[in-house]
Amino acid sequence: MGLLELLNIRSKRPEGRVEGVEKVTGSGKYAAEYEVKNMCYAVLVNSTVPSGKIQSISVDKAKEVEGVIDIITHLHKPSVPGMATEEKIKEAKFGLPIFHTDKIFFKGQPVAMVIAETLEDATFAASLVEAEYQKDSFAVDFDSEKETVALKAEGKERGNFDSWQNLPFTVDQQYNIKADVHNPMEMHATIAHWTGNDTLRLYDKNQGVNNVQKTFAKLFALPEKNIEVFSEFVGGGFGSGLRVWPHVLASVMGAKQVGRPVKLMLTRPQMFAATGYRPASWQRIKLASDPSGNLSGILHQAKNETSVYENFNDGITRVTRLIYKFPNLKTEAVNVPLNLSTPTWMRGPGDCTGVFALESAIDELSYQLKMDPVALRLKNISLEKHPDSNLPWSTHFLDECINKGAKMIGWNARKSTPATVIEGDWYIGYGMAVGMWNAGRAEAKAAIIMSKDGSLIVQTAMTDIGTGTGTGMQNIAHEITGISKNKINIELGNSALPPAPSQGGSTGLSSVSGAVYDASNQLKQKLAEYASLVNGSFKGAALENILLSDKSISLKNNSTVSVSYEELFEKNNLAEIRLEVASKPGSEREKFAFCSSAAHFCKVRVNKRTGKVKIEKLAVVADGGKIINSQAAANQMSGAAVGGIGMTLMEENQIDAKLGTLIGNDLAGYHFAVNADAPIIEVDFIHKPDPNINPSGAKGLGEVGIIGTAPAIANAIYNAIGIRMRDLPITPDKILMALSHK
Ligand code: MOS
Numbered sequence: 237m238g239l240l241e242l243l244n245i246r247s248k249r250p251e252g253r254v255e256g257v258e259k260v261t262g263s264g265k266y267a268a269e270y271e272v273k274n275m276c277y278a279v280l281v282n283s284t285v286p287s288g289k290i291q292s293i294s295v296d297k298a299k300e301v302e303g304v305i306d307i308i309t310h311l312h313k314p315s316v317p318g319m320a321t322e323e324k325i326k327e328a329k330f331g332l333p334i335f336h337t338d339k340i341f342f343k344g345q346p347v348a349m350v351i352a353e354t355l356e357d358a359t360f361a362a363s364l365v366e367a368e369y370q371k372d373s374f375a376v377d378f379d380s381e382k383e384t385v386a387l388k389a390e391g392k393e394r395g396n397f398d399s400w401q402n403l404p405f406t407v408d409q410q411y412n413i414k415a416d417v418h419n420p421m422e423m424h425a426t427i428a429h430w431t432g433n434d435t436l437r438l439y440d441k442n443q444g445v446n447n448v449q450k451t452f453a454k455l456f457a458l459p460e461k462n463i464e465v466f467s468e469f470v471g472g473g474f475g476s477g478l479r480v481w482p483h484v485l486a487s488v489m490g491a492k493q494v495g496r497p498v499k500l501m502l503t504r505p506q507m508f509a510a511t512g513y514r515p516a517s518w519q520r521i522k523l524a525s526d527p528s529g530n531l532s533g534i535l536h537q538a539k540n541e542t543s544v545y546e547n548f549n550d551g552i553t554r555v556t557r558l559i560y561k562f563p564n565l566k567t568e569a570v571n572v573p574l575n576l577s578t579p580t581w582m583r584g585p586g587d588c589t590g591v592f593a594l595e596s597a598i599d600e601l602s603y604q605l606k607m608d609p610v611a612l613r614l615k616n617i618s619l620e621k622h623p624d625s626n627l628p629w630s631t632h633f634l635d636e637c638i639n640k641g642a643k644m645i646g647w648n649a650r651k652s653t654p655a656t657v658i659e660g661d662w663y664i665g666y667g668m669a670v671g672m673w674n675a676g677r678a679e680a681k682a683a684i685i686m687s688k689d690g691s692l693i694v695q696t697a698m699t700d701i702g703t704g705t706g707t708g709m710q711n712i713a714h715e716i717t718g719i720s721k722n723k724i725n726i727e728l729g730n731s732a733l734p735p736a737p738s739q740g741g742s743t744g745l746s747s748v749s750g751a752v753y754d755a756s757n758q759l760k761q762k763l764a765e766y767a768s769l770v771n772g773s774f775k776g777a778a779l780e781n782i783l784l785s786d787k788s789i790s791l792k793n794n795s796t797v798s799v800s801y802e803e804l805f806e807k808n809n810l811a812e813i814r815l816e817v818a819s820k821p822g823s824e825r826e827k828f829a830f831c832s833s834a835a836h837f838c839k840v841r842v843n844k845r846t847g848k849v850k851i852e853k854l855a856v857v858a859d860g861g862k863i864i865n866s867q868a869a870a871n872q873m874s875g876a877a878v879g880g881i882g883m884t885l886m887e888e889n890q891i892d893a894k895l896g897t898l899i900g901n902d903l904a905g906y907h908f909a910v911n912a913d914a915p916i917i918e919v920d921f922i923h924k925p926d927p928n929i930n931p932s933g934a935k936g937l938g939e940v941g942i943i944g945t946a947p948a949i950a951n952a953i954y955n956a957i958g959i960r961m962r963d964l965p966i967t968p969d970k971i972l973m974a975l976s977h978k
Pocket of ligand 1: 443473474475476478581582583584585739740741742938
């Protein structure tokens with residue numbers, strides 16, 4: 237497609253993604269792409285030891301490089317009021333106190349930052365910074381370190397643990413998952429610009445501009461309004477942008493130090509140790525049922541890695557409390573501190589990991605019982621109420637997801653005896669799993685602005701990391717007002733816009749949609765009020781009776797009355813109409829529990845000579861309440877499932893345990909699923925609005941797309957080869973090893 241055609245498309249504003257053309261043509265700016273006058277460039281210098289103390293750090297050689305402006309170290313830095321004392325550092329809960337300590341917690345920890353006129357100058361000079369360390373002993377091997385920490389109860393125990401310990405149908409197994417790294421396409425980057433002594437502007441890659449704003453207001457003891465944060469386009473996040481990471485503070489310190497705007501963009505290898513990852517985990521599940529498949533009890537134990545300077549709990553056992561009617565339940569967990577950077581939430585955090593073990597064990601039980609895994613699940617899922625809180629679900633259609641998914645995959649073709657379908661070198665198998673997620677919602681604000689020509693702008697500070705939030709907002713405004721989509725513009729990702737929560741935890745649209753919904757309705761009502769000044773028939777018009785077109789307002793029950801926006805604006809002496817609305821959860825949260833859910837069905841081929849697993853078919857059906865935009869929602873689901881394929885078959889953050897070094901920390905060494913690894917994912921929805929969650933009826937979808945993927949694939953592999961794979965990723969070598977022992 238030529239540029240002219242693209243421009244043409246742009247001017248026509250086709251239906252679909254509101255940011256689609258900007259993202260595809262590159263005209264939409266990512267954080268690192270803004271041009272700021274007088275900007276200079278920062279490059280981080282990383283520690284070369286995994287544990288110890290900086291003994292000395294020499295910047296003399298680096299300073300001689302032409303173009304170097306300054307070099308920040310823990311001995312030479314601007315003041316950060318929120319990190320002035322040990323106590324304040326603790327209070328700030330910022331994580332790594334970057335440039336505020338001589339302690340080394342992990343290899344790759346920033347120890348210095350060179351600021352120079354060009355990226356090249358800064359990069360070269362950074363290579364000349366010399367640090368000497370006092371080296372301490374360290375631990376990075378999760379498998380061995382996990383043995384040194386003791387499990388603790390997590391959450392309330394249900395029933396009686398001893399009552400089900402000796403039932404004949406019992407599964408008791410252990411599961412291991414390697415650390416996964418988010419790897420969003422857009423690199424993490426910040427341009428920090430002190431526009432005055434106490435006013436800061438940030439162009440930053442993140443999933444919540446208000447969160448960044450609040451963090452820096454605290455760190456620099458400034459009013460929030462003094463901090464502006466722009467994240468207007470975000471090229472993926474998957475959770476890596478939910479925190480303010482140390483490098484963002486580094487760039488702000490740099491800009492303060494040199495009195496100029498500073499750009500800091502992490503390299504891909506740096507991102508592996510600077511912006512979080514899904515922690516490696518170990519789990520044990522013991523569960524049992526009676527002979528007819530009624531689940532009696534479960535013990536779920538989980539350990540996940542964390543750093544030595546922060547305690548990150550991934551919440552792995554949470555999902556076990558959500559899905560099934562276990563009368564007896566006990567969950568235990570602990571974090572395992574290692575000399576690595578801190579992990580964080582990664583798509584379907586906790587639940588993704590927990591469900592792999594839980595749904596693998598349920599599948600294993602189904603074979604023991606000689607019961608169809610679909611039937612076993614339908615018998616035991618808790619459809620009426622949240623098993624922990626006992627609150628009735630507002631809406632919950634996991635049974636419908638399961639039934640629909642079974643049809644889509646052709647479940648009838650599955651053979652219940654494993655390893656019985658073979659075509660040439662390929663074993664063929666079917667598997668399924670379910671996933672759930674607590675459907676959250678937080679207070680969000682949105683504004684709607686109408687101009688004389690009838691065009692609308694809908695605004696919120698929320699970012700759109702690629703999920704389709706902006707498109708969903710446009711859809712809602714269009715559905716309610718009736719004004720054409722091409723006259724509805726969306727503005728996002730700017731802290732000066734009406735405040736909103738971070739986009740995460742599948743709460744983006746579920747939070748902001750209510751505000752857009754209410755604002756759109758209030759606009760209709762307001763327009764009728766203004767119109768009544770021109771034509772009395774509009775006085776006290778009921779909302780349902782108000783009809784908007786692109787040019788005018790009229791009444792549904794009286795087609796003869798109509799007032800053009802032009803006249804309405806003129807007679808009322810208006811430049812624009814602006815309404816800002818807040819929408820937040822209320823007492824419905826005391827009456828109901830809320831969840832999203834999905835069922836994943838998979839058909840795999842496993843090659844007996846190469847160990848390759850080929851996903852032949854993957855069908856996903858989700859209950860996400862009202863689906864605001866089917867295309868964007870289906871994209872969310874299939875993108876998540878592709879992420880799940882990576883998690884299951886290839887993703888692994890490899891570490892050299894002897895040196896404490898990440899060894900696969902780039903896109904050559906770290907494999908994730910690409911087009912060739914994924915079939916066209918078949919996606920469908922239940923399409924039933926949740927009447928209680930928010931005015932729009934939409935529940936979240938981001939997480940449930942990935943949660944059940946891994947166990948569905950692993951269960952299909954079992955059905956194909958008759959060997960249970962309990963450690964992720966299931967790479968070809970593991971399959972071949974298992975087959976050779978068969
Ligand atoms: Mo997601 S882990 O809530 O960005």
